[in-house]
Each structure stands twice: as structure tokens, then as C-alpha cells.
Amino acid sequence: METLLAQLRATAEPTRLRLLALCARGAFCVSELCAILGQSQPRLSRHLKLLVEAGLLERLPEGANAYFQLSPEAGLARQVLARLPEDEPTVAADRRASARIAAERARAASEAFRRDGADWDEMRALDLPGAEIEAALLRLLPERLGRVADIGTGTGRLLEVMAPRAASVLGLDASREMLALARARLGERGLANASVRLADMYRLPLPDAGFDAATLQMVLHYAEDPAAALAEAARILRPGGLLVVIDLAPHERQDVLAGLAHRWPGFDDAELAGWLGAAGCAPLPAVEVPGPLPVRLWPARRLAVSVAPLPEPVLNF
Structure with a gap:
């Protein structure tokens, strides 16, 4: 019961719900989430820590960065997100911003490979x-x-x-x-x-x-x-x-x-x-x-x- 209550409390906050909706679409690092939501890193880091502790997100360290994505065990979060309307203005704006971030990420990765001359395929x-x-x-x-x-x-x-x-x-x-x-x-x-x-x-x-x-x-x-x-x-x-x-x-x-x-x-x-x-x-x-x-x-x-x-x-x- 304690786990369920902790997940319900973690979900029932606007910023954390937006974070869950974003991380259900892919993995993002803190700086990318700050750019999408327009909030400070300390503020978002606290929200992310709570979501990880509740078992709704998983944190994947990668060098100096860490990426956050929806946990495979986050069944409750998926049920809540399924009730979010696709055309809800805030969620739709976050989705557009995340698509821009993904495009910038792809361009940066491609440029790095062209610059370094790596034959990756x-x-x-x-x-x-x-x-x-x-x-x-x-x-x-x-x-x-x-x-x-x-x-x-x-x-x-x-x-x-x-x-x-x-x-x-x-x-x-x-x-x-x-x-x-x-x-x-x-x-x-x-x-x-x-x-x-x-x-x-x-x-x-x-x-x-x-x-x-x-x-x-x-x-x-x-x-x-x-x-x-x-x-x-x-x-x-x-x-x-x-x-x-x-x-x-x-x-x-x-x-x-x-x-x-x-x-x-x-x-x-x-x-x-x-x-x-x-x-x-x-x-x-x-x-x-x-x-x-x-x-x-x-x-x-x-x-x-x-x-x-x-x-x-x-x-x-």
C-alpha cells in the first residue's frame, strides 16, 4: 500500500505529470527537460528525484549526464497518462518542444560523426x-x-x-x-x-x-x-x-x-x-x-x- 500511495502522491503534481508524459515518449537528460519545461535545474532535479524514488522513472547514468525514462514497472503512470488528452495545451506544447530537442540532438550527433570521420554504419x-x-x-x-x-x-x-x-x-x-x-x-x-x-x-x-x-x-x-x-x-x-x-x-x-x-x-x-x-x-x-x-x-x-x-x-x- 505504501508504494501505491507514494506513486499516487508523486503523480499528483503538474510538473511531475508533465515529466512523466515526456519520459514516456523517450529518454531525456536534465538539461533537455529544463529546456522543454522552461524551469530551473534545481527545481526539476527535486521532482525527478521524487519520481525515481517512487519507482515511476528510472535514472540511467551516462558519463557526466543522466537520462530519465519511464520505469518498466510504472504501470500506474501509464494508466494515468492514458487519461491525458492528446490536445491538452500544456502537454501538446511539451510534445512540440521535445520534438525540437530530438531534432537538435539528431543534428548534433550526425555533425559529430561527420566531423570525426567515423564510419558508424x-x-x-x-x-x-x-x-x-x-x-x-x-x-x-x-x-x-x-x-x-x-x-x-x-x-x-x-x-x-x-x-x-x-x-x-x-x-x-x-x-x-x-x-x-x-x-x-x-x-x-x-x-x-x-x-x-x-x-x-x-x-x-x-x-x-x-x-x-x-x-x-x-x-x-x-x-x-x-x-x-x-x-x-x-x-x-x-x-x-x-x-x-x-x-x-x-x-x-x-x-x-x-x-x-x-x-x-x-x-x-x-x-x-x-x-x-x-x-x-x-x-x-x-x-x-x-x-x-x-x-x-x-x-x-x-x-x-x-x-x-x-x-x-x-x-x-
Whole structure:
């Protein structure tokens, strides 16, 4: 009862209700929320702290910034927000201001990548058949999904592809620049059930067995320890959850290895099957997508975690 009362008290205030409505549409940092609402940082920080403590928002630290988004457990907030009229003047003005902020964010991210000369879209750089790969992935996924994690999400393209089928999709990446592009993409498309988070693929800040599916697209060939990365991906899956690895099959393109700093020249089925099995997953038949470089999708099911029986007690009389 105390949790419910705390959430009701937190929601029943105009500024906090506006913050909830904004953060239900995407993740924003404090400075962006100040610009949208036209209020001071100390004032908004107090409101945000209360909403986080009530379990309505979650705070995601990212370097010197922290982003705020609606908590997955904020069912009460979603019910309240569903009663807010779309044409309510204050809410509509906030929505227009947030769209402007998202556009500025996208422009800044794109300019930074052009300035630094980063080749962030590897699928395009390698001339891989992106549409065919995405179609193959969707054929492997169930029609309806719960929580999905995309590890090494990059610009968030797979989040956009999987969001219509999922209750929520979470992109994880170790690059703040990539996350800036992903946030811009998600904001432009209005994907309220998609979010991103800064994370190391070897140490995901996520609970055990919390996701129904996980993907790693064009990530594993950069890993120093692919087996460890797959074990960590398997850890966050519930028993029966689906893990899909999308990567290059074995190739001999030295220009790719040198030019894009790939650690591995593709993977064969036996190699992946061994790592997946060691991670507690049952490999399923691989799917190949032809192209300039051979791409494979390796699906696997997370096995139920077996608990070893306790030893019989030794009774001394």
C-alpha cells in the first residue's frame, strides 16, 4: 500500500505529470527537460528525484549526464497518462518542444560523426543486404515478444525493426556517440517502448533471466572473448528465451580485417555451437543470407538452469 500511495502522491503534481508524459515518449537528460519545461535545474532535479524514488522513472547514468525514462514497472503512470488528452495545451506544447530537442540532438550527433570521420554504419560500409538480414531475423522471432535486448545496438536500427513485436526493446552499447544516434532515431520514430543504455557487453547492468530475447548483430567479430560475451547474453535470458547472433561467416577478406579492425574473420557453425552450448543454450539451425560477405544468423534457446541436488546429510550417532 505504501508504494501505491507514494506513486499516487508523486503523480499528483503538474510538473511531475508533465515529466512523466515526456519520459514516456523517450529518454531525456536534465538539461533537455529544463529546456522543454522552461524551469530551473534545481527545481526539476527535486521532482525527478521524487519520481525515481517512487519507482515511476528510472535514472540511467551516462558519463557526466543522466537520462530519465519511464520505469518498466510504472504501470500506474501509464494508466494515468492514458487519461491525458492528446490536445491538452500544456502537454501538446511539451510534445512540440521535445520534438525540437530530438531534432537538435539528431543534428548534433550526425555533425559529430561527420566531423570525426567515423564510419558508424558497418552494414552499409560492407554493402551487406540489410533488408534481407532483418527479414531473416523477423522470421526467427515469435510474432509477439516481451522484453528484448539488443547488445551492441549501434545506431539502434534493430530496435526499430523489433519494436512493433515487443512489449519493450532495450539497446545496449559501449559508445556514447552510438547511443546519441540511437536516441535520435528512436525519438524521430516515436518508439515509446524502445530505450538505450550505456553498457559493456561483458558486464551487462541487467538482472538474470529478465529478457525473452536478445540479439547481437555484427558485434561478436570485435570481441576479444566471444564465449564470455555469449555467456553474458545468455545470463539475462529467461529459460526458453531466444538468443540470435548475426555475424559474418568465415571469410578471407584482409581489407575488412585491417580496415574495420575486426578481431575475428567470421565464425563457423561448430565454433558458435560450442560457445552457445557452454553458455547454457541449445543451438538451432543456422540461417545464411548471401551477399558480398557471407552472413549467418545463429539462433539458440536458453536452457532451464539446472540446480544440483544438495548432498545427503551425514548423520553421526
